[in-house]
Amino acid sequence: MDIYLETERLALRRFTADDADLLIELDSDPAVMRFLSGGVPTAPQVIRERHLPAILAGYEKWGGDLGLFAAHAKDDGAFIGWFILRPGREGPRDEVELGYRLRQLAWGRGYATEGSRALLHKAFTALGVRRVWAETMYVNRGSRNVMEKLAMTLVEGIPTPSDMERVEGAEQGGVRYEITKEQWEQRQ
Numbered sequence: 001m002d003i004y005l006e007t008e009r010l011a012l013r014r015f016t017a018d019d020a021d022l023l024i025e026l027d028s029d030p031a032v033m034r035f036l037s038g039g040v041p042t043a044p045q046v047i048r049e050r051h052l053p054a055i056l057a058g059y060e061k062w063g064g065d066l067g068l069f070a071a072h073a074k075d076d077g078a079f080i081g082w083f084i085l086r087p088g089r090e091g092p093r094d095e096v097e098l099g100y101r102l103r104q105l106a107w108g109r110g111y112a113t114e115g116s117r118a119l120l121h122k123a124f125t126a127l128g129v130r131r132v133w134a135e136t137m138y139v140n141r142g143s144r145n146v147m148e149k150l151a152m153t154l155v156e157g158i159p160t161p162s163d164m165e166r167v168e169g170a171e172q173g174g175v176r177y178e179i180t181k182e183q184w185e186q187r188q
Contacts, residue, residue, distance in 0.1 A: 004069050007118045010111060012069040012083055015055050019070060022079050023047045031104055035140045038166040058086060065127055066096060071115055073106075080106035085119045085132075095131045096123060098150075112146045120150060124181045133178045139169030144177075151187045152177035 005012040015023075024047050026032060030039035042051070058067040066086040073080055081102035087093050098119060100112050123129035135158060136143040147154075158174040160167070 004064075005118055005122055006074070007114050009074055010080075010115050010118075011072045011074050012115065012118075013072070014059055014064065015052065015068060015070050015082075017052065017056065020044075020048045020052050022070065023051060023082075026079075026081055026101060026103060029104060032101060035137045035143075035167055035169075036101075036164070038164075038168065040166075062086065062093070066093070071100075071102070071111070078105075079103070080111060083115045083119055085123060085127075094129050095133065096127075096129050098123075098132050098134045107142070112143070113149050116146060116150055120179070120184060124184050130181050131178060132184075133176060135174055135176045137164075137167060137169055137174050138172040144175065147177040150179065151183070152179045153183070 002013055003011050004014055024042075024044045027042035027047065030041070033039050033041060055068045068082050068084045068086070070082055071080050072078060081100060084099040085096055087096050098116055100115060102111060106112075120132060123132055132152075133155075134143075134147050134152060136147070137160075138144075138157070154175055155178050156176050158176050160170040160173050164170055
């Protein structure tokens, strides 16, 4: 396994062309997709034909430093989900999004905080990032808790994207959290 980043319990690696089934399984769980699609799974052909090729192209675009990374538990090698650290579609390379999508078996075990904390460290110490942002639905208290544990600051409410209007709590919109390199350094 070509390791991108390790924590005490996690190994993050770049996805490969052979990983479609991992993404399909993750996105087929209604609970995982609850705050993304209202529980509707992502169609396998969409993952194979659009999502996975876009993930792989991102590594090329950002020199393998940024993108979407498969997360495995170090103790047994199980795929637990993915983490993201990458610029917005038209955003500058030094302002990146932090996020994750984890299988239910990984929920409540601190993996989201552990992986995100390590990605923040890498972003600010090795990748030249000056600002990290994260977004979630207002009602997604679990993800908001992770952002707060990372000392990210709630900066604004955001409108619900039109493709997420069926999601529970969509009428409350979303939230955006941020942390700058300077803020992160002050908290170290």
